[in-house]
Amino acid sequence: MSHNTLSQFISKIEGHGKLKYNIAESCVSVNIDEGERLFERLVIGRSYTELAFITARICGVCPTAHAIAATRAIEDAFGVDLNDKINSLRYAIEAGQIIQSHALHLFFLALPDYIKVQNGLELHEKDPGLFKIASELKSAGDEVIKVIGGRAIHPLTPTVGGFTKVPTKKEIEKLIIKIRSAQRLAIETLEIFAGLKYPHLNKKEEYFSLTKNGFVDILGDKLMSTEGVESDVKSYQYVIKEIVKKNCTAKHALHDGHGFIVGATARVNLMSEDDFNPKTQKALKMLKIKLPITNSFKNNLAQAIEILHFCEEIEKQLTSFIWSKDERTKVGYKIKAGVGVGATEAPRGTLFHMYEFDEKGIVINCDIITPTVQNLTSLEDDANEYLKQNKSVSIPRRQKELEMLIRAYDPCITCSVH
């Protein structure tokens, strides 16, 4: 039996990929159809002051993550120490990015497969109540980024040493009320995704996340894996290696020669029960959700868990922003020649930016590794494993579920080719 490449792009994922598979031989690959934009070259010769603006444009779904990773890399190179107030606000906007992206993915891209609607519009017609939850949750994520970052897509305020502008106390208090009411919606969302019937897949993977002092932290400084890897972010290139595949514009990352997983499932799997915020802990218990997650279809469930966890986290961080004693929202710095590495947990996983600067702060070298590049190898391995484990399922159903698996990974092909 020959390989079958579907002529249509896989629908409802970020970016362009086509599914190529041979069901008899349990062999699947995703062909990437995205042109090279060459951001790593675009920034060369430019000032550090343009990096957050430029690299945010790598991805319209997680621009905040890129702006923050770039900013943290510059701060690492220049040796800038932030205060708690700035860190709280940065944490809140990054968590807002995760909620915004997860809500978009869960309701408008992933859920339609499970409740047999075609798109968001049909969701609105058939289940207006559900649509309302989706819409309000997405808008809560949008609002966090808009209030802190200046607008919902391609935020403006994150800058080296802090923020160019911060919201007033009143605006923050209003945001806290909004995010608190979103927590109810997040619980309902978690109930929905805990109640879905996911296709069968069981595969042991190695999961990676950023951590700080041993705990998962979206602004962490260490890399940790479920197989015991612990490394400073600065040495990321020794832990994660990118390879170039023939005819593929996206690179693939490997650890020790094998695939691994980053993103919601990885973060959730690296957390213990007590690490979740109180309402999330309670919901996990009530809904009898078992961790760790070893079925990649359930990345959807992991994202739903995170939406609630981060809604609670944003309330905490914004409160500490208001009450922080050090009033400075931007700290001073001196431009220095050298190399800086900055990472953050983007919605889809760990995002690395590395820059080398000359003494004027002009970029002379750059490397960016996106989450989807790190997930691509596992995505294909998982798809092959799915076919092996589900031979009794009808062929059209297997084809459909393969697409659902790819969607569950929430790949951002746009980011993967940058």
Added chain:
Amino acid sequence: MNKVKIAIFDLTDCEGCELQFIALREKLLKRGNDFEITNWRLANEINSNGPFDVTFIEGSPIAETDIETLKQARKMSKIIITLGACADLGGMQSALLEKKRERDLLEVYGPKYKTNSLPPKPVSYYVDVDLHLPGCPVNEEELERLLSSLFIGKKFSPKNHSVCLDCKVAGNPCLFLDEGFCLGPVTRGGCKAPCPANGIRCFGCFGPIEAANLPALKSAGEKHNSVENIDNTLSLFFSKQDVYKEYKISQKKGKNVS
């Protein structure tokens, strides 16, 4: 009345502009009787091959499939509208010099890599474009204004004042005066100046305004900035625009004279 058949195609880009449709969601749903989106890969499971009344093109054509999609879309559509700076201007990825693309690819992908793609261009390089909605990303209210114009059959044209006017209306402090450089004076407005309002100078994402005077901007900016920095910022969104090409030629001539 027949519903307006809309298609949204994305070429190579960040997909931020099409998300503005999702940001409009309730407002769009209210107009549900006026239109239907019959092709949108990002949001629809089943997609029609046309014909379409109105087609939005987001992204810049780079991959082979981008160019095929674009040509097919032109054939099947009455009106083609570019959505955002990548489609409109080639995007910031088009700021890299085309003659250095091979070297840039070598630096990023290594010696064994073969590409099937072409240097990024504005959509209008390949097909005729009927309307442009500028911005990186497009402004939500401008998108709404465009859609209403389409549904009631009114003519739509992007604003033709500079970002400076938007800044004055918003009461923002002038970053050209404060920091010595900003692209506001030469950039098309309509964005409501969110960047200067948040302390970031204008990068020109709406593209140059008619009769933009780049040499004058340069001489005003030069007092506090290096020419390289000015050129770098200008190149981000203007690199494929005639006014920028003319400016670069005049720069070269100026150098030769001195």
